[in-house]
Amino acid sequence: MRCIDQLNGVVCFRHIVWLRIALTSFLAPMFIASSVLSAAEAPVPSVVVSLVSTQDVTPQVSHVGRVEAVAKVEILARVEGILEERSFREGSVVQKGDLLFRLETENYRLIVDQKKAELAGAQASLKNAQADLTRKQSLRKKKAISQADLDSAEAAEASAQANVLLAAAALKRAELDLSYTEIHSPITGQISRSRFSVGNLVNEQSGALATVTGIDPIYVTIALSEKLLIDARRQGLDLENPPVAPFLTLSDGSKFDQPGRFDYLSPEVSLTTDTMTARAVFPNPDRILIPGQFVTVSVRQKAPVSAILVPQVAVQKDQKGFFVLVIGEDSKAQVRYVTPGDQVETNWVIKDGLVEGERIIVQGIQKVRPNMPVNAVVGE
Incomplete structure (x- = not known):
């Protein structure tokens, strides 16, 4: 009975082994198929891609510049008088020739009238002297008068001519003084506050009545390193047609939309700063630029340069060199070896x-292997 039990035990064990082998042989293909199915249904990684494009990489350097007025004129009184009128709004833009101040004119008109009368008297004396000279010349021919009388008449006529010239000059001076009672703007620009009010007595020693500042066009000056200009001087500096052009960035980060041009370079290097002053002139019709303010001056080569730029994060390196992952038409990642050039901000030039x-x-490079399909999303 024990042997039977043992035999039965052996039989049962053998049945169990064969049963496991049968089950394994039957279920193995199902497990393999399930694993392959799971791999096939694994999600495709998503990556952010950028489209390769050609961009402007024209060389440029930036400097801090200061805005300066093209012209600044102090308005002065050239004659003495009571200020009777102020004809401008303080802080406004005045045009060349606009009336700014008017002084009292009555006294100067009287002087003009007086000088006119003096000129008329001198002209009358000249006429009389000329007539007397003509008579004496005729008498001298007849030997009716002496040569001394004729010489005296000639001297009187010359003196009368001189008196006419003096009277005419005095009249012009009086008329000029009268014109100075009206003070006009010599340039177009923005005018300051008036330093004198109506009713004040002003003269040549009173100082500036106001100041007119020319702001269109306007200057921007920058200090350039002497070393920076060595190559430029070797090639020859041509201010009539310089190879570079200046562009401005304002303090708020915005670009100034008016183009400029260089018109001056100092003839010597500053002993204190080891720099040379360069000056550019810009149109300023909207009065955006104000004398004294600071701006960023970008000096760019006039001839544009274009190249392929890619973000630095897209470029990897291995033992063979630099490479990027390119998405092919089959939506698979491919390794592409590249030759990088200069760095432009956060990008690289690809030669x-x-x-x-x-x-x-x-983005998402760490999730990708060569020839792996990906879901490409174009970044902003």
Whole structure:
């Protein structure tokens, strides 16, 4: 009975082994198929891509510049008188020739009238002297008078001519003084506050009545390193047609929309700063630029330069060199070796290896392997 039990035990064990083998052989293909199915249904990684494009990489350097007025004129009184009228609004833009101040004129008109009368008297004396000279010349021919009488008549006529010239000059001076009672703006610009009010007595020693500042066009000056200009001087500086042009960025970060041009370079290096002053002139019709303010001056080469730029984060490096991951038409990642050039802010110039329009991965690179399909999303 024990042997039977043992035999039965052996039989039962053998049945269990064969049963496991049978089950394994039957279920193995199902497990393999399930694993393959799971791998096939694994989610495709999403990556952010950037389109390769050609961009402007024209060389430029930036400097801090200061805005300066093209002209600044102090308005002075050239004659003495009571200020009777102020014809401008303080802080406004005045045009060349606009009336700014008017002084009392009555006294100067009287002087003009007086000088006119003196001129008329001198002209009358001249006429009389000329007539007397003509008579004496005729008498001298007849030997009716002496040569001394004729010489005296000639001297009187010359003196009368001189008196006419003096009277005419005095009249012009009086008329000029009368014109100075009206003070006009010599330039177009923005006028300051008036330093004198109506009713004040002003003269040549009173100082500036107001100041007119020319702001269109306007200057911007920058200090350039002497070393920076060595190559430029070797090639020859041509201010009539310089190879570079200045562009402005304002203090709020916005770009000034008016183009400028260089018109002056100092002839010597400053002994204290080891720099040379360069000056550019800009149109300023909207009065955006104000004398004294600071701006950023970008000096750019006039001839534009274009190149392929890619973000630095897209460029990787291995033992073979620099590479990027390019998304092909089959939506798979491909390794593409490239030749990087200069750095432009957060981008790299790519000299060789990419063409415009290709898609490169810029985010999610760590999730991708070569020839792996990806879900590409174009970044902003």
